[in-house]
Amino acid sequence: MILETERLNLRPLEVSDADLLFPMMSDAEVMAHWDVPEMDDIDLIRAIVAGQVEDMAASRAMFWAMRTLEGDDFLGVCDLSDIDRWHKRAEVGFMLGRGAWGQGYGLEAMRTVIAHAASTGLRRLTARTHLGNRRSDALLEKLGFTEEGLLRGHVLRDGDRRDCRLFGLLL
Structure with missing residues (x-):
């Protein structure tokens, strides 16, 4: 399903994206607060995106490519993942290229994703951030998410266990 905001077109992610x-994903600064480090293998990224497309086909997730309405510039991706229709919940996420930081695109896209989630019957959303990711923490709080706890040692990255904050939103 294609979603539109004031400045963005969110269309389902395709393998070609x-x-x-x-x-x-090859930018260390963009990937600093992700579960995996930057990647320099385009084939690995293609395989990841192909898996995301498969998850969409199986209704386990929805991934959108974020593009500007004016100019059709690719800015990043946003998603609903781990969709659980029985419990009416999912996890949200987003990734923006550095050139799109600080312009409100993430907030705008995620407001639309949240509204879409509610319209499909989901009643609870969660999000995770790595400790120190103040921008994402602030964005989630602006969206109405509440910090619910700390997931200790939740991610293994670069040989170290990393803690994540857990945020939740009831719709």
Whole structure:
């Protein structure tokens, strides 16, 4: 399903979008607060995106490519993942390239994703952030998410266990 905001077009992610994601996912600064480090293998990124497309086909997730309405510039991705229709819940996430930081695109896209989630019957959303990711923490709080706890040692990255904050939103 294509979603539209005041400045953005959110369309379902396609395998061909992997080439547009490569500059972001190979950027150490963009990937600093992700579960995995930056990647310099385009084939690995293509395989990840292909898996996300499969998850969409199985109704386990929805991933959107974020593009500007004016100019059709690719800015990043946002998603509803781990969709659980029985318990009416899912996890949200987003990734923006550095050139799109600080312009409100993430907030705008996620407001629309949250509204879409509610319209499909989901009643609870969660999000995780790595400790120190103040921008994402602030964005989630602006969206109405509440910090619910700390997931100690939740992610293994670069040989170290990393803690994550857990945020939740009831719809």
